[in-house]
Amino acid sequence: MFCGECGTENPNTNQFCKNCGKPLKKTQPVSAPAQPPVISPPAAPVQEPKKPSAIMKHVLAIIGLIPAIAAFFVYPYVLGIIAIIIGAVALKKKSWLGALVIVIAVAAITVDLFYLQIFPPPRII
Ligand SMILES: [Zn+2]
Structure with missing residues (x-):
């Protein structure tokens, strides 16, 4: 059933x-298998076709959002690469959120690169 x-x-x-x-x-x-009903109202609505749960499909990408966003604050390269990998796996599972994870992670790494150019770490002379 x-x-x-x-x-x-x-x-x-x-x-x-x-x-x-x-x-x-x-x-x-x-x-009661063979009793023809006198009045036959629709007993049950037509069963909907099986469809994959939309939320389950995006769970991996949602998990990947955590390191992607955290990469803006700490360890942009480590967390960014982790997020990109998770996003790529999510993309393979046809979750468009995976692309969002990759974009955010790349943005975090890019922001960090520019941040270091604008505000270079103090040099010990
Ligand atoms: Zn069910």
Whole structure:
């Protein structure tokens, strides 16, 4: 049967959806197979086709946002490269947020480069 919440197909023995954990509703009693109903209202809405959870797809990119933004403040190269790698993996999983992570990380590294040019570290003479 299909989950009424997320549309995931579950074994008929499952009481709860393996994907979202919502209880699965039995739409038809098992014991009355061949009784034609006199009035047939639509018993259940048409099951929606299975679709990947939009949030789950972007989880990796959202995780990558953390080092990307932190790279503006501390360790721009280390955190920036970490964020770029995470963003690239997220992009491979077709999450457009991965591109955003890469852009932010590159921006953090670029800002740091320009910052060092405008405000060079004090030299010991
Ligand atoms: Zn479900």
